[in-house]
Amino acid sequence: MVTINANPAQAYEQRDVSKSGWAYTDSQLPKQSFVNPSGDAPIGSWTDAAGTKHKSRSYFTFDVSRFRGAIIHKADLVIAERSAADCATAQPVELWRTDPIKATTSWESAPRQRELLGTVQAGGEGTCPGYLVWDIMPALQKLADQDDQTLTVEIRVPHGYEGKLSHGRKLRPFPVIHSEANHAPTVAQIGLDYPSWACGSKEKPQPVGPRNYSLMVKGADADSHDYNYNGQFAAWPLGQEDQRAERFGSSYGGALSKVPWDMSQYPDGTVVAWTARAYDGHDFSPWAEPCYVKVDAQPPAAPVVTSTKYPNDGQSHGGPEVPGTFTFKANGSPDVVGYYWGRFGGTYHYIPAPAPGADVTLEYSPTSFYESLSVRSVDSASNSSETTEYQFFVKSTAPQVQVTMGGVGLPSKLAISTNVEEVTEFGYRIGDGDETRVPVDADGTTDVPVVFTKTGLVKVQVRSYAGSEFIGGYTDDVWVRDVPTVESADFAFPDHDGLVDRPGSFTFRPGRAGVVAYEYTFNYGESRGIDAAADGTAMLYWTPTESGWYALDVRSISADGTVSEPEQHQFNVVDTKPYVYSSTYNEIGVWGGVGIAGEFEFDTVMPDVDAYLYGLNDGPEQTVDPEYSWARVTITPDHSGSNTLTVRTRFLDGSFSPTRTYTFEVSDAPVVTSSDYPENGAAGQPGQTGRFTFNPGRSDVVEYRYVLEYTDEEHVVAADADGKATVEITPAHPGYTLLTVTSRTADGTVSPERRYYFRVRDPRVNVSSAYDEYSPRGGIGAVGRFAVYTEIGEVTTFEYQLNGGAWQSVPKTPDALVTDISVTMDRNGANVFTVRGRTASGEYTPQTDYPFLVGTAPQVTSSTYPAGQWSGGVGVPGEFTFTQGSPGVVEFEYTVDDGQPVTVAANAAGVATATYTPTSVSSHTMTVRGRTADGVWTDTTRYNFLVDFS
DSSP, X not given: OEEEEOOTTOSOEEEEEEEEEEEEEETTSTTOOEESOSSOEEEEEEEOTTOOEEEEEEEEEEEOGGGTXXXXXXXXXXEEEEEESOSSSOEEEEEEEEOOOOTTOOSTTOOOEEEEEXXXXXXXXXXXXXXXXEEOHHHHHHHHHHTOOEEEEEEEOOTTTTTOGGGXXXXXXXXXXXXXXXXXXXEEEEEETTTTTBOBOSSSOEEEOSSEEEEEEEEEOSSOSSOOOEEEEEEEETTOXXXXXXEEOEEOSTTEEEEEEEGGGSOTTOEEEEEEEEEOSSOBOOOOOOEEEEEOOOOOOOOEEEESSSOSSXXXXXXXXXXXXXXXXXXXXXTEEEEEEEETTOOOEEEEOSSTXXXXXXXXXXXXXXXXXXXXXXXXXXXXXXXXXXXXXXXXXXXXXXXXXXXXXXXXXXXXXXXXXXXXXXXXXXXXXXXXXXXXOTTSEEEEEEEBOSSEEEEEEEEEEETTEEEEEEEEEEEEOOOOEEEOSSSBTTTBOEETTOOEEEEEEOSBTTEEEEEEEXXXXXXXXXXXXXXXXXXXXXXXXXXEEEEEEEEEEETTOOBOOOEEEEEEEEOSSOEEEOSSSOSSSEEOOTTOOEEEEEEOSOSSEEEEEEXXXXXXXXXXXXXXXXXXXXXXXXXXXXXXXXXXXXXXXXXXXXXXXXXXXXXXXXXXXXXXXOTTOEEOOTTOOEEEEEEOSSTTEEEEEEEETTTOOEEEEEOOTTSOEEEEEOOOSOEEEEEEEEEEETTOOBOOOEEEEEEEOOOSOEEEOSOOSSSOBSOXXXXXXXXXXXXOTTEEEEEEEETTOOOEEEEOOTTOSOEEEEEEOOSSEXXXXXXXXXXXXXXXXXXXXXEEEEOOOOEEEOSSSOTTSEESOTTOOXXXXXXXXXXXXXXXXXXXXXXXXXXXXXOTTSEEEEEEOOOSSEEEEEEEEEEETTSOEEEEEEEEEEEOOO
């Protein structure tokens, strides 16, 4: 059995090869053959059931034809032991290559030994019974190279130990050769990318220019046809192998590999040999026979261009589309193989020379009054010359042609004219048709009726003739379409907008012959049809009912069922009624309430607005003047339910627009008002009573029920005779508060809820500071800033104390959100900043206690280099004073930027002075900490100062 672990797209295989046959021999039965028996494979000495001693050797044959021509990367022969007489001691076992097994193989007729393949030590340390493994890669490679089909091996105990029962073993007769093998690739072809696969010989090397060329190699493999090979390339000047350079290329699929090679590295005239070999990821092919190139670094001379018809003499000749012959000459360069040419600097057309260095001719028809032909020559090495610009002028003899398109199968017209007196007739050609000649009228014009028979681009050619001489031509592609024409005097953007409810019409005209009907849609809606008159036209009458932008799509239908391309006619329809908008009282939904004012905006697209006239319900009509075209009014509904607002526009000429009716629904929920606690405003404070008035949303309200947020207790209050009720409410909490109110009628009808939000001011004083109760900061003597704020606007003064000390006061900062209070720290650890507000009448807000932690960091000051200021200068010494931030500091340590620490002793008051002289401009940081007598370090202070330009 053969098992394969291989990717079919690769040549490399991992393969297990099992035996194809086996045998063993027995010294007690020297003439008997044991070929392909059942049971285990004995080696060495063993005894049978009767105690008779035997000696045996085992032989195995493998089919190795698979490895023919392959490169063996690994080959291990492995066989498992069934038992061993002695597992404790390592014992040698030999593997020999022998002649093949025969049907008569026996102890006396054993296969001849050819070579010892290896000896392994079985048993000893490790698992026993276990596996015996021999490396047979050299032997298998030899067989593969010799094209041998089989391998037969003998497994035996060495001669000196074979007679010892202690060295006998039994093997499982299933040996396997674990192999890794590969068929090396071959080179199918090498060559240059340009010219394609060129490969010059030593006698006739391929010419190349001084630039990059791609060297290419295509590989092949016995194991695979589509593997992505890589290539290794080598090149050297002919006769100078010591200058050989090698490079790997890149894989391009299809067994192709390329590498760019710069031929400019070789002097002009150098013959370069190059070769390549294929690499499949495991093994290399042999190097291919070399190709040869010759470096040509000399470009040809710029070509010479001449023309008899269009000489370069500054005068006008010929005419548009009148052909002329142009000759390109090599200008003395014998290796020119062709010419590239184009118009106005482009060189994208190629003409090969009939022989190296030979002239070529080009027939070219100019199309404009001024022309420039750009021409460059190219030699066999693809070197290009400088570009020759050949400039010439062309007479303006082309006819002028205007095409009036009628459509498909309908009359069209060519209006042809010329200002050249000698023109006697015109010739015209439509598409691939024959040319038709027509005479020129006395005024130099001719109108030619034509009929286009199909849609699409159609070439129209017109020529001018002076007698029989062609002197100028015109060619153009005409786009023939069969779209109908849509016309309207009533709906014509941008000249004439349509008006809502004003009728208008559209005229449809055919774009092809035989039209009997039209299909049309407005704004891509439902398709409708209309019959055409005998002349193919149709009239559509239409009255818009809504304003907006419209797209009318129209297609014609011919008698034979042909449907034309669609034509789209776009236009605008405006509404003469004014537009009404309100964010308070939208037309959709229920909004506001009785007595709640709303803003309404009026606008129109019509010009010459004088005023808007509006009325609510059945009330009198009022007038508002516009600002530009729009106006804004405030309207307060006096009843719930449906309300109707009518609006019309009065124009400067005294006329009026139609009336816009705007209907909106007003909620019948009660309306809440309070001067003490205005809706959505901030007022009062917890415990301060406010008056709230409930206004009815309908006429038959008898009571109100209300709930204040946080209490969830419903209160009931009877309505007064006028339907109103006033209650007093005392909020208990600061912040936004919701008051929910409903009304009830005598028959028990409950109104919708009115949700009334108001904000109760927080009387406390809020404190914010970089000092907090979580992280200690600063030290004794540090100045801390505390920003205080209260919502109680009547407060004029803040009073504060530190750690229960004496009360101090500061005036509230006018026109500012917060008031800053600075205090000097007098203790380490836990501290409390206490603050309260006081009004002008002497009333106090609740007291706020703000706990915070003070650290042990020292204070740093300097008159020469104040913190955060540009001062001093390079070389200007500064004195820095360190003051202890906690008691008992005996010395300070300071470091400037990334410098070395410096220690300075403190005096009895915990103060020290240090001098530092900056050596550079810009920002510097001094890091300072103190140490007490018992060796404890304080917190660190970072002091930033700026050194100025001196």
